Amino acid sequence: MSGTVHSRGSIRRRLMVQLLLGAAVLAIALFFIVQSLARQLAEESQDHILAAAASAILDAASVRQGELQLDLPYSAFSMLGNLSNDRVFYAIHFDDTFVTGYDDLPLALESNNFGPRFVTRLFRSEEVRIITAERRLASAGKPVTVEVALAQTRDGQRDQLNWISQTAATLGAGFFVSVAVLAFLAARSSISPLLRLTESVGRRGPQDLRPVAAPVPSEMAPLVAALNRFMDRLKTSLSRSEEFIADAAHRVRTPLATVRTQAEITYRRVEKEENRTSIREMIRAIDESSRAAGQMLDHAMVTLRTDHLEQAVVDLNTLSAEMVDRLRPMAELRDIDLVLNVLNKVATVGDAILIQGALRNILDNAIKYSSTDSTITLSVSQNAGWAQLKTNDQGIGFPENGVEALKNRYARGANVEGVVGSGLGLTIADEVARAHGGSLNIANNTEGPGACVTLSFPLC
Amino acid sequence: MRFLLIEDNVSLARATVDRLSLDGHVIDHAVCLADADSYIATADYDLILLDIMLPDGDGRSFLKRHRDALGSTPVIATTARSEVSDRVGILDLGADDYITKPFDFSELEARCRAVLRRRGGGASNIKILGDVRFDSLSGTLRVGDNTLHLRNRELRLFEIFAAAPEQIFSKSKLLDRLFPYDEEASENAIEVYVGRLRRHLQGSRAEIITVRGLGYRLSIE
Numbered sequence: 112m113s114g115t116v117h118s119r120g121s122i123r124r125r126l127m128v129q130l131l132l133g134a135a136v137l138a139i140a141l142f143f144i145v146q147s148l149a150r151q152l153a154e155e156s157q158d159h160i161l162a163a164a165a166s167a168i169l170d171a172a173s174v175r176q177g178e179l180q181l182d183l184p185y186s187a188f189s190m191l192g193n194l195s196n197d198r199v200f201y202a203i204h205f206d207d208t209f210v211t212g213y214d215d216l217p218l219a220l221e222s223n224n225f226g227p228r229f230v231t232r233l234f235r236s237e238e239v240r241i242i243t244a245e246r247r248l249a250s251a252g253k254p255v256t257v258e259v260a261l262a263q264t265r266d267g268q269r270d271q272l273n274w275i276s277q278t279a280a281t282l283g284a285g286f287f288v289s290v291a292v293l294a295f296l297a298a299r300s301s302i303s304p305l306l307r308l309t310e311s312v313g314r315r316g317p318q319d320l321r322p323v324a325a326p327v328p329s330e331m332a333p334l335v336a337a338l339n340r341f342m343d344r345l346k347t348s349l350s351r352s353e354e355f356i357a358d359a360a361h362r363v364r365t366p367l368a369t370v371r372t373q374a375e376i377t378y379r380r381v382e383k384e385e386n387r388t389s390i391r392e393m394i395r396a397i398d399e400s401s402r403a404a405g406q407m408l409d410h411a412m413v414t415l416r417t418d419h420l421e422q423a424v425v426d427l428n429t430l431s432a433e434m435v436d437r438l439r440p441m442a443e444l445r446d447i448d449l450v451l452n453v454l455n456k457v458a459t460v461g462d463a464i465l466i467q468g469a470l471r472n473i474l475d476n477a478i479k480y481s482s483t484d485s486t487i488t489l490s491v492s493q494n495a496g497w498a499q500l501k502t503n504d505q506g507i508g509f510p511e512n513g514v515e516a517l518k519n520r521y522a523r524g525a526n527v528e529g530v531v532g533s534g535l536g537l538t539i540a541d542e543v544a545r546a547h548g549g550s551l552n553i554a555n556n557t558e559g560p561g562a563c564v565t566l567s568f569p570l571c
Numbered sequence: 572m573r574f575l576l577i578e579d580n581v582s583l584a585r586a587t588v589d590r591l592s593l594d595g596h597v598i599d600h601a602v603c604l605a606d607a608d609s610y611i612a613t614a615d616y617d618l619i620l621l622d623i624m625l626p627d628g629d630g631r632s633f634l635k636r637h638r639d640a641l642g643s644t645p646v647i648a649t650t651a652r653s654e655v656s657d658r659v660g661i662l663d664l665g666a667d668d669y670i671t672k673p674f675d676f677s678e679l680e681a682r683c684r685a686v687l688r689r690r691g692g693g694a695s696n697i698k699i700l701g702d703v704r705f706d707s708l709s710g711t712l713r714v715g716d717n718t719l720h721l722r723n724r725e726l727r728l729f730e731i732f733a734a735a736p737e738q739i740f741s742k743s744k745l746l747d748r749l750f751p752y753d754e755e756a757s758e759n760a761i762e763v764y765v766g767r768l769r770r771h772l773q774g775s776r777a778e779i780i781t782v783r784g785l786g787y788r789l790s791i792e
């Protein structure tokens with residue numbers, strides 16, 4: 112019934128993927144921006160301190176009698192120590208001659224302007240930041256230059272940078288996770304009207320073809336409008352089909368009823384045996400065709416209704432009692448006792464009209480294929496998890512072979528000679544049982560002659 | 572019995588009227604609901620046969636309208652629509668039974684009997700034949716203190732005799748009434764059922780007598 116739906120992609124997934132990709136890009140960018148800002152800041156602050164320290168050293172320098180007087184000020188180094196525990200190197204040159212410090216500490220390249228010069232390079236196999244600053248002094252009216260090179264390793268800075276990077280990474284990840292959660296919630300809430308619609312349509316009984324009335328977001332309105340139009344068309348075509356079937360039966364059967372009645376009257380009037388025989392055959396043929404037409408249309412109706420199976424609770428005890436009352440006059444005509452044997456109270460879920468149809472066909476058969484002065488028992492019971500309607504008759508019974516094939520359309524047994532029928536009764540009963548998730552079992556009685564036909568339905 | 576037949580198809584109605592009068596019933600025919608209304612206002616019926624689909628309305632509305640006026644008169648609905656679709660509501664709305672066209676008149680008779688039995692008929696069903704009290708509705712024969720139930724075929728056969736005591740019925744006429752179109756039923760079957768009735772009547776003043784070459788008659792001493 113419900114065919115497979117080909118789905119490609121998922122709105123929710125697409126939405127999620129897009130939002131998450133965006134979030135990832137933003138998180139990574141955030142990480143890099145924070146990291147590079149931090150590095151820049153760290154370098155700048157180191158440079159500032161180096162510059163301040165260098166100028167403090169230079170400030171302490173003076174020239175006396177052509178000699179450089181310099182007490183390295185403690186403050187210069189404590190300033191540097193503030194930043195980190197990095198090691199500090201220095202070299203002081205006076206008029207281009209090395210005076211004190213590390214003589215292998217290189218000076219930054221000459222530059223023409225006076226500001227301090229910075230360079231980063233390897234020194235004693237460690238990366239250091241070197242500042243070179245100079246100060247001009249006058250010595251005996253002649254200018255002299257004091258140059259200081261101050262270097263500091265960058266381990267502390269690197270540690271700090273690492274820490275900042277980690278923080279930035281955590282921040283980025285946190286950002287990503289919170290966006291992911293938001294994306295999930297947003298995706299869910301944006302498709303939730305779709306889910307609600309699906310659920311409300313899915314929950315309906317198959318006969319429920321009312322338009323969807325609950326409000327939906329405007330983006331879904333065209334879909335719902337199309338769905339409503341479709342259901343409306345389906346409803347019209349369903350009721351038209353039912354109407355057509357009912358009408359067709361009416362049109363076929365009314366004239367047959369006239370013919371049959373006229374034939375009965377004529378039969379009562381004619382005397383000659385050969386005429387009587389032919390009228391009997393006529394009546395039989397009329398019965399045959401009206402029955403066939405009726406069964407065919409019933410079958411069409413059953414097919415239609417099983418496609419849209421109603422889901423109501425059906426009390427099988429009441430249904431059986433009504434059906435037995437209804438058919439009893441027919442059984443009595445042939446002196447057949449129709450007995451209802453209620454063993455349990457049982458109910459199932461489905462379409463009562465269809466179940467009635469199935470049971471009527473089974474009981475009709477039992478009456479048709481029984482001899483006069485016999486008994487037919489309909490037992491209603493609960494058995495191994497099933498609600499069962501079991502008919503036992505004392506008639507001719509099913510043929511030995513190929514009973515299952517009798518459920519096929521228009522199949523009639525080899526045992527039917529002279530009994531009017533269309534071969535659709537068991538087909539209808541079988542289809543109804545299967546549409547309800549049950550089954551039709553046909554067999555002969557284990558003790559004594561006659562057939563035993565069981566309709567099983569799921570209990571409810 | 573007096574029937575009201577409400578049926579819009581004239582040829583079917585005419586045939587039905589003819590057919591029912593063959594069995595000795597009296598039938599009025601209404602072609603539409605308006606017609607039926609005036610019949611009901613002027614006469615009492617034992618049974619109403621109502622077509623569910625009529626030109627001037629649904630037979631079901633008629634049922635609703637007349638349920639009170641009809642009192643105890645039973646209604647059998649007739650329908651030619653698919654059994655699966657039309658039955659819904661017919662019984663709910665007050666018909667006592669329904670029958671699908673085309674029908675066998677023995678089925679109609681059987682349904683009438685069942686409906687009337689359920690409703691509990693009046694004294695008209697009781698016939699006194701000598702010392703035998705016959706209730707055609709419940710299908711019982713009482714001889715002295717002894718009450719026994721007739722089976723359907725015995726009942727129908729005895730009904731024929733009881734309607735006209737002393738009249739001679741040929742085997743073939745009886746066969747027609749009892750199993751009209753049954754290929755297998757033979758005149759032997761009539762002998763079987765007559766035999767059974769004779770056994771039931773033993774010890775009473777009523778007796779089924781064989782009239783050589785002609786048939787049977789019910790005689791009461």
Ligand SMILES: Nc1ncnc2c1ncn2[C@@H]1O[C@H](COP(=O)(O)OP(=O)(O)O)[C@@H](O)[C@H]1O
Binds near residue numbers: 477508517533537561
């Ligand atoms: N109660 C029964 N006893 C014996 N045979 C039966 C019984 N019910 C059905 N059958 C066999 O099954 C065949 C198919 O039944 P069904 O489909 O009702 O068609 P049909 O109109 O011939 O009765 C019948 O022709 C008959 O041979």
